[in-house]
Amino acid sequence: MKKNIKIIAITLIVVLSGFFLSGKLEASKNEVVLTATPITVSPKEEPAILIEKYPEEATKEVRHKLDSLLKRINKRHDFHGAILVAKNGKIIYNNQIGYADFKKKEPLNEVSMFQLASVSKQFTAAAIMLLNERNQIQLTDTVNTYFPNFPYENVTIKNLLNHTAGLPKYFWIAEHKWQQEKAPSNSEMMELLESSNVQRYFKPGRNFDYSNTGYFVLASIVEKVTSTSFGTFLKRNFFEPLQMKNTYVYSFENDSVKKNQLDGYRLYRGWRHLKINNTVNDAVVGDKNVYATIEDLFKWTLGLNNGKLLSKESLELMHSEGETVYGRKFPYGFGFRINTKGQKNIYHYGKWNGFSTGLTQYLEDDLVVIVLEHTSYNAMKSLNKKIKKIVAENFNV
Known part of the structure; x- marks a missing residue:
């Protein structure tokens, strides 16, 4: 028992x-x-932005035409850069031609990182709109709200965004008033503005005058409000969420050069490529100095348009024409130029130290054309039109 x-x-x-x-x-x-x-089981992390491409068979003809165009402008016009074309959010064409480094004869590749020049301004505008959405700033705030000693009174954030502030050119001030060998940073340039006694062009809101000064001041406001560098703010809020792994803000003398970061060149005596040296204006950011690959820039466009970064209302403001206090409209929003003649398109071009850049969105066709180049190419507008024509004639989707 x-x-x-x-x-x-x-x-x-x-x-x-x-x-x-x-x-x-x-x-x-x-x-x-x-x-x-x-x-x-941890789910596989989905990319924030999925890059889609059309099947090769569907793009065979248009790729052939664009390849021919790329070879032609490389040979005839010394084009050394990259082109990306996308329709309905999917890539039709993405290719590059020419050299990254002329001395070493290293060719450009898909991870070559270009200085975006003034195409950088849309990142600055987006940063401001994000702070506005978070109620950390108001578009009607004046610069003096954040920098009490700013010498140009009654300039609002909106004035800076749409180039109606009337501020003097900081390039000239840095070249004539800066006394140190090291190029000034944003904070140092803001201090120099306070002490330079240079007159403004007009009172805020009266005219449109394209201004690099306004956009470096905007980046300085971002730094003041967030207590972090402009580059860090963009990285945390835009680049990392969109997995733009080859995009960053670069300030000469303050940041280290990264692998695949390109230099700008100019052609000397029709055959020799000379590297363009940095200047006293190259440490200031906000108006320029975002570096990116062409595919990362496409990710940015997708992320901005599909609401992953900003609200629809903020994007509409960025894409809306500006207006003076007298009611005169002009074709610039916040960080974007606007073409309303014929088919509306949103675009921006940039030129700086040998880099020529262009990002154009044809809204009705849902077509994006991105061109990045680093040997002082000077026919960006014409090239853009040729690309659009080739796509229209050889790709029917």
Whole structure:
């Protein structure tokens, strides 16, 4: 009898141990149900922006035409750069031609990183709109709200965004008033503005005058409000969320040069490419100095348009024409130029230290054309039109 009790006890222990090792007991009315402990598997992280491409067969003809165009402008016009064309959010064409480094004869590749020049301004405008959405700033705030000693009163953030502030050119001020060998940073340039006694062009809101000064001041406001560098703010809020791994803000003398970061060149005597040296204006950011690959710049366009970064209302403001206090409209929004003649398109071009850049969105066609170049190419507008014509004639989707 004792032997049987012992056997039963051992059996119960084994059975119950099995229950606790392999699962858990759940009471449901008069039942005992054994449920296996689920194995937790971390889901595969989905990319924030999925880059899609059209099938090769569908793009064969248009790729052939664009390849021919790329070879032609390389040979005839010394074009050394990259072109990306996308329709309906999917890439039709993405290619590059020419050299990254002329001395080493290294060719450009898909991870070559171009200085975006004034195409950088849309990142600055987006940063401001994000702070506006977070109620950290208001577009009607004046610069003096954040920099009490700013010498040009009544300049609002909106004036800076749409180039109606009337501020003097900081390039000239840096070249004539800066006394140190090291190029000034944003904070140093803001201090120089305060002490330079250079007159503004007009009172805020009266005219449109394209201004690099306004956009470096905007970047300085971002730094002041967030207590972080402009580059870090863009990285955390835009570049990392969109997995733009080859995009960053670069300030000469303050940041290290990255692998695949390109230099700008100019052609000397029709055959020799000379590297363009940095200047006293190259440490200031906000008006320029975002570097990116062409595919990262496409990710940016997708992310901005599909609401991953900003609200629809903010984007509409960025894409809306500006207006003076007298009611005169002009074709610039916040960080974007606007063409309303014929088919509306949103675009921006840039030129700086040998880099020529262009990002154009044809809204009705849902067509994006991006061109990045680094040997002082000077026919960006004409090239853009040729690309659009080739796509229209050879790609029907």
